[in-house]
Amino acid sequence: MDFKSNWLMYLLAAGVIGFVVVESLFFLVKAWKRGKELGISKQTLVNTVTNSAIYSVAPAISILATVFVLANALGNVLPWIRLSVIGNLQYETVAATSILSELGGSLTEEVTDPAKFAAVAWGMTIGCCLPLILVPIFCKKIHKKVGDVVNKSSSASALADVVAAAAFIGIIAAFVSKSINGIEVTKTLTGENVVSSRAGFLSIATLIVSIVVYLLLDTLATKKHLVKFSNFVMPIAMFTGMGAAVLMTQLLPQSLVLWSWPWLPPVQ
Amino acid sequence: MKKDVPYFDKVHRWGRIWTLLALVALFSVPLVFSLAHDAWPEPGPFLKGLVAILPLYWVSGIIETFTYTPMIGAGGTYLSFVTGNIANLKLPCAIAALEKADVKGTSDEGEVISTIAIASSAITTTVIIAAGVLLFSIPVQWLTKSPVFAPAFQQIFPAMFGALMASYLRKHWKTAAATVLIGCIVVFFSPSIGIGILIVVTIVAAVLTSFLFYKISTKKSAAK
Incomplete structure (x- = not known):
């Protein structure tokens, strides 16, 4: 075998x-x-x-x-x-x-x-393997430092909340920016670096659909007090965005679906 | 009398033990294979290949450790560094769960919610990958490569992070908009920038921007 x-x-x-x-x-x-x-x-x-x-x-x-x-x-x-x-x-x-x-x-x-x-x-x-060595050494120290800052005073705690939210926004913004005007470069099986995808109409439209669906459904759930439904708003918005990408690819002219920023290199 | 150990200390003790065990499990794969087949890497070419990849792996490993660890709770950190796919799956899951439960990541409740979110995500992902490899390799390959459904999987990041961004637009629209703008400018000058590096840039941008807005708003309320 x-x-x-x-x-x-x-x-x-x-x-x-x-x-x-x-x-x-x-x-x-x-x-x-x-x-x-x-x-x-x-x-x-x-x-x-x-x-x-x-x-x-x-x-x-x-x-x-x-x-x-x-x-x-x-x-x-x-x-x-x-x-x-x-x-x-x-x-x-x-x-x-x-x-x-x-x-x-x-x-x-x-x-x-x-x-x-x-x-x-x-x-x-x-x-x-490196993170598995670093995390046991530094995780407690890092969390203790964060805890010390948060518990210092009420204004420090308020600022820590702002910074924590900002850090999350930073992560999300990186992926959103890449979806707006970035390219993906991947290594082929022969070891060459090639452009595998680039942002353009489809990625931006998917992003917008997902944002709009979330905002609409979240508003609906809040106004109508739909507590159980509100828990599923985020996954629904994500799947709707993915579904919209399928529908747009099938229904819209290919020239529009494949449109991308002119300065980005072509997909190879 | 038995000393009552605080929950956070317990989590760190469990986390360290599990992470060490994970290292053993991880290295057991090549070790057992090499022992069973008496097949060992040829030292010269192997070390040459390793030297070529270690800077990429280890620099991003260091960046990931110090970037993500303060953001997810202790349990979530230990778990997500073992199960991987942190930025593209575990972190978004934790962020979404914290947002939905309306708790702060730095609180005791945040520790619980982020750990449960990451554990649930890890179990789901592991089960789906196992089932896919063992039972559904043909349908999955068809689904992800078919001309009809492939766009859904190609656009998974805009769909996922669009929904996440929307939840933050409500509460922090100025910081969110400014950070995306800065991110887009960075990407414009370097379209192929790796997501790991870009995340560090946008986190710094978001923290500085939110600090600036925070100072402006506290100044305004002090003036009133």
Whole structure:
């Protein structure tokens, strides 16, 4: 049997994936109990679980699709493990390409030599492990510092709230800006950097649909006191945005759908 | 008598143990494979390849650790650094949950809500990827590559972050608009800028902008 997807690889995958699920369940249960101690309502806790699960479905399918990009060369199992723990497609592709090119191979062809496969697996693992060393060392110190600032005085606490909200806005704004006038550059399986997508009519229109749907539904939920419905406004707005992208691609002229800023390089 | 350990200390103790175990689980994959097949990387070319990728991995690892850790609770931090996909999935989930529950990320309640959101997201993602790899590899590849449905997956970030941005536009529209504008200017001059670097730039821009607006509003209310 192919060494990339034999019983040993599936056993390793089961161990790693099982570990992730058990760790997640552990923190979920502990946080749930703490939430009850703090007097957070059961409904709020249940809504947090359901919304987060719904919210994660589409991105999870996208991540799943990237497993198959690496599968031609590495089989299904190693990319599955790597993209379930820490990894993301960009890093894994770069790591595999870089190591295979030094060993005289590429991701466009199936890896048939166990030593090359082992080199890729080691490279991906060593590459991604640093945060797992840094977080246990610095996490408590960073959170203690943040706590000290927040608890210093009421004005410091107010300012900390403003800064915390601003930091979240910063993250969101980065993705929004990229959707308005950015390009995505990805490494091909042969190791070349190419423009894989660019912002334009479709990304901006999807962004606007998603914003408008959220604002409309949120206003409706607030005015009509639709508490249960209000919990689903965000995922609904996201899926409507995605649906709108499908409809616009099907119904609008291709010249409009494919329109992009003239200064951006073409998709290769 | 047993000492009552504060919840935050407990979370950090659990987090450290789980993270160390995650490191063991992570390294067990190449180690067990190499031992079972007696297949080890050729040191020279392997180290050459590794040297080429480590700056990319480790610089972004350092940036991610110090950027995201203050923003999500302790439990959420330990969990999201093990499960990955932080900026594009775990953080948005936590932000959305905090917003919906109307609690601050730095509060005790925020710690609980962000941990539950990240754990739920991690379980959902892991289960979907596992089911997809084991059972649905053909339909998933068809769905994400089909000319009809592919645009939905290509536009997942505008759809997801548009909805998130809308929730912040209500309360902080000035900061949100100014930060997006700054982000767009940066992207105009460097369209291919990596999202990791851009996030650092826009976070700094958002914090400075909100600080400025905060000072203006406190000055105005003091003058009244």
